[in-house]
Amino acid sequence: MSDIFEYAPAPESRDVVDIRPSYGLFVNGEWIDSLGDERHKTLNPATEEALAEFSYATPADVDRAVDAARKAYDSVWGRMPGRERAKYLFRIARIVQERARELAVLESLDNGKPIRESRDVDLPLVAAHFFYYAGWADKLRHAGLGEDPRPLGVAAQIIPWNFPLLMLAWKIAPALACGNTVVLKPAETTPLTALAFAEICRQADLPPGVVNIVTGAGETGQALAGHEGVDKVAFTGSTEVGRLIARSVAGTRKKLTLELGGKAANIVFDDAALDQAVEGIVNGIFFNQGHVCCAGSRLLVQESVEDELLAALKRRLATLRLGDPLDKNTDIGAVNSAAQLDRIRELSDAGEAEGAQRWSPPCALPDKGFWFPPTLFTGVAQSHRIAREEIFGPVLSVLTFRTPAEAVEKANNTPYGLSAGVWTEKGSRILWMADRLRAGVVWANTFNKFDPTSPFGGYKESGYGREGGRHGLEAYLDV
Amino acid sequence: MSTPTTSLTEVASSGATLRAFLHGLPGVDRVGADQRAATLGTRSIKTTAKAKAIDLAISMVDLTTLEGADTPGKVRAMCAKAVRPDPADASVPKVAAVCVYPDLVPHAVEALRGTGVRVASVATGFPSGRTSLAVKVDDTALAVASGADEIDMVIDRGAFLAGDYLTVYEQIVAVKAACARKDGEDAHLKVILETGELVTYDNVRRASWLAMVAGADFIKTSTGKVAPAATLPVTLVMLEAVRDFRDRTGRMVGVKPAGGIRTTKDAIKNLVLVNETAGPDWLTAEWFRLGASSLLNDLLMQRTKLTTGHYAGPDYFTLD
Numbered sequence: 001m002s003d004i005f006e007y008a009p010a011p012e013s014r015d016v017v018d019i020r021p022s023y024g025l026f027v028n029g030e031w032i033d034s035l036g037d038e039r040h041k042t043l044n045p046a047t048e049e050a051l052a053e054f055s056y057a058t059p060a061d062v063d064r065a066v067d068a069a070r071k072a073y074d075s076v077w078g079r080m081p082g083r084e085r086a087k088y089l090f091r092i093a094r095i096v097q098e099r100a101r102e103l104a105v106l107e108s109l110d111n112g113k114p115i116r117e118s119r120d121v122d123l124p125l126v127a128a129h130f131f132y133y134a135g136w137a138d139k140l141r142h143a144g145l146g147e148d149p150r151p152l153g154v155a156a157q158i159i160p161w162n163f164p165l166l167m168l169a170w171k172i173a174p175a176l177a178c179g180n181t182v183v184l185k186p187a188e189t190t191p192l193t194a195l196a197f198a199e200i201c202r203q204a205d206l207p208p209g210v211v212n213i214v215t216g217a218g219e220t221g222q223a224l225a226g227h228e229g230v231d232k233v234a235f236t237g238s239t240e241v242g243r244l245i246a247r248s249v250a251g252t253r254k255k256l257t258l259e260l261g262g263k264a265a266n267i268v269f270d271d272a273a274l275d276q277a278v279e280g281i282v283n284g285i286f287f288n289q290g291h292v293c294c295a296g297s298r299l300l301v302q303e304s305v306e307d308e309l310l311a312a313l314k315r316r317l318a319t320l321r322l323g324d325p326l327d328k329n330t331d332i333g334a335v336n337s338a339a340q341l342d343r344i345r346e347l348s349d350a351g352e353a354e355g356a357q358r359w360s361p362p363c364a365l366p367d368k369g370f371w372f373p374p375t376l377f378t379g380v381a382q383s384h385r386i387a388r389e390e391i392f393g394p395v396l397s398v399l400t401f402r403t404p405a406e407a408v409e410k411a412n413n414t415p416y417g418l419s420a421g422v423w424t425e426k427g428s429r430i431l432w433m434a435d436r437l438r439a440g441v442v443w444a445n446t447f448n449k450f451d452p453t454s455p456f457g458g459y460k461e462s463g464y465g466r467e468g469g470r471h472g473l474e475a476y477l478d479v
Numbered sequence: 480m481s482t483p484t485t486s487l488t489e490v491a492s493s494g495a496t497l498r499a500f501l502h503g504l505p506g507v508d509r510v511g512a513d514q515r516a517a518t519l520g521t522r523s524i525k526t527t528a529k530a531k532a533i534d535l536a537i538s539m540v541d542l543t544t545l546e547g548a549d550t551p552g553k554v555r556a557m558c559a560k561a562v563r564p565d566p567a568d569a570s571v572p573k574v575a576a577v578c579v580y581p582d583l584v585p586h587a588v589e590a591l592r593g594t595g596v597r598v599a600s601v602a603t604g605f606p607s608g609r610t611s612l613a614v615k616v617d618d619t620a621l622a623v624a625s626g627a628d629e630i631d632m633v634i635d636r637g638a639f640l641a642g643d644y645l646t647v648y649e650q651i652v653a654v655k656a657a658c659a660r661k662d663g664e665d666a667h668l669k670v671i672l673e674t675g676e677l678v679t680y681d682n683v684r685r686a687s688w689l690a691m692v693a694g695a696d697f698i699k700t701s702t703g704k705v706a707p708a709a710t711l712p713v714t715l716v717m718l719e720a721v722r723d724f725r726d727r728t729g730r731m732v733g734v735k736p737a738g739g740i741r742t743t744k745d746a747i748k749n750l751v752l753v754n755e756t757a758g759p760d761w762l763t764a765e766w767f768r769l770g771a772s773s774l775l776n777d778l779l780m781q782r783t784k785l786t787t788g789h790y791a792g793p794d795y796f797t798l799d
Contacts, residue, residue: 004531004762007524007760008525280511
């Protein structure tokens with residue numbers, strides 16, 4: 001009887017995507033070859049199979065892309081009325097919806113995230129961001145940012161590998177709505193959906209040069225952020241790289257927004273709705289294999305319910321299904337790269353060495369690919385590395401507290417400040433906590449919820465500036 | 480919840496202790512519960528898993544007719560269908576039980592003798608329950624004396640919503656006592672919470688615990704006469720309750736969603752919910768039932784589709 005719900009595999013078909021063997025750069029509405037000859041392969045992290053070859057753009061390539069963006073800004077996009085720009089953005093949003101299945105499969109292939117998440121979370125949000133900012137394009141004067149806010153010019157945008165297409169949407173949609181043109185560099189492990197987006201720009205008849213996509217790694221990013229022809233730099237990624245970019249931009253006229261790491265506290269009080277808190281903890285840290293900058297990687301649980309909550313959490317973790325990202329029943333997919341897997345392993349080992357207790361549910365890992373089981377550490381102290389450093393993987397550190405004040409103190413005792421979660425049935429306590437938590441987003445009785453209308457961004461080493469919502473326009477306007 | 484076999488009898492020693500206990504249960508966040516049920520509803524059950532799920536679902540059906548117009552003839556026809564759901568295919572399992580009003584129990588008992596299909600009867604002033612305890616007990620005794628294996632009782636929602644938990648508790652205890660049969664066995668008691676009238680998920684959780692503490696063998700969502708009936712989140716909350724109750728007492732209680740489950744898809748979603756909430760121990764007709772009348776034919780239709788590759792029209796399945 002027990003094998004009834006060995007759910008038979010339900011893989012999403014790969015046939016809906018058409019991956020070319022090799023990609024160039026997308027500049028001025030055309031595919032061009034890189035002037036350099038450094039080319040790399042992007043892997044499917046679940047199988048280590050090479051998916052396609054792409055270029056590492058050289059500084060000269062970046063020059064060409066920035067020039068194209070400048071020309072498009074001066075001649076077409078910067079002077080186009082907002083209502084006309086809106087039409088393009090609406091068109092892009094609709095094409096994204098029409099091609100959602102294909103894009104979701106492509107994202108899961110290249111990134112390793114479960115199709116359930118790329119299909120049900122990423123793609124709907126990508127479309128929603130374009131729809132939302134399309135609505136703003138002709139209403140910028142009503143955004144509360146001055147009488148006649150003007151675009152900045154050319155935006156250099158560098159995005160990470162955890163939500164490749166969603167981060168692209170977060171960057172490109174507001175930039176275009178405000179009248180800027182962009183040069184975007186996707187992460188070197190996940191370039192495919194950005195390259196597919198280039199095709200969407202052509203399909204939408206976007207004027208050449210408004211969106212340019214250059215692929216590559218750190219050096220390409222450096223050339224782009226440091227390029228004297230750009231007016232704005234937007235970066236999402238690690239705090240370490242964020243610091244480098246901040247240094248390179250300092251003293252120039254460029255505007256900068258940074259969205260960096262996090263070590264969010266997910267705070268559970270003893271009166272919380274327990275079953276839903278467990279779901280929120282799972283969603284907070286195991287969503288997207290924990291590759292989420294606002295992941296709830298520190299669980300702060302009130303001491304009086306620690307045993308009960310941990311028992312419920314362990315029981316729930318045992319039901320998580322790890323495996324083929326394209327299977328619709330998979331909850332946890334592959335870690336994005338070998339390098340990231342090494343980092344997760346290193347920090348987890350450090351957790352054990354420092355004396356925290358490690359626990360994972362019984363969980364078979366596939367032979368090939370990059371995998372890490374859902375893991376939780378109990379007996380964690382604030383001074384442990386696993387409580388301080390961002391792991392960016394499916395690893396939860398459990399700490400305890402006794403009073404609300406102690407919870408706030410511990411939650412804020414971190415170099416980061418991107419997000420926090422509070423679980424309690426008491427409304428007044430939620431408000432009291434939200435006032436005191438130093439985090440850009442505070443979720444109450446939920447976690448990892450995103451919406452284009454809601455601003456997102458952090459304090460301290462989690463960066464500065466806001467993306468999303470009305471506030472997100474400010475980063476792309478001269479106000 | 481981590482202390483198994485703790486006795487819960489003292490919680491009902493007074494109205495105040497019972498109230499304190501029920502209100503001390505962890506709350507249920509509606510948004511979160513709805514979301515969890517919706518997520519589990521996206522599990523994709525295909526091929527072999529689907530074939531097994533369909534047969535399991537058929538074996539869990541309580542085939543039900545609860546109309547004022549019911550006749551002995553209709554009940555006999557339904558019993559025939561319960562034993563042999565698909566005349567064209569002997570490999571289809573029998574359903575778990577047929578469920579009828581108390582006065583029709585003798586006809587069902589006769590038609591089902593020796594088949595293994597159980598007879599369930601709604602008693603206690605079904606569906607509103609607005610009658611005296613004496614009548615409810617008599618109603619139950621009549622059904623049990625007529626040979627019913629299972630009694631589906633309704634709780635007094637008025638008393639529950641008024642906060643008079645002790646009255647509800649005592650009525651369940653009394654009806655449970657009336658389930659005793661002459662042969663020394665008990666008829667199984669299924670307690671219907673009528674969750675559509677309890678409205679909040681907190682109430683659903685409290686009513687579930689109240690029924691279990693009072694001795695229910697099964698907790699059941701609805702009479703089928705009130706909308707909304709068995710929604711997925713309500714079933715989820717009840718499954719969490721039986722799971723936590725077993726952790727605490729060691730005793731297993733069954734769950735029966737009833738009303739509004741019409742399609743194979745709905746049935747499979749329920750099975751996924753059981754599997755991932757209470758666990759596979761509950762995935763048998765002994766611990767999980769589907770109260771339904773029109774579900775069976777859809778299950779049969781989907782089963783035929785899986786074996787033949789074609790959809791047959793509704794006329795290929797019997798109406799009873």
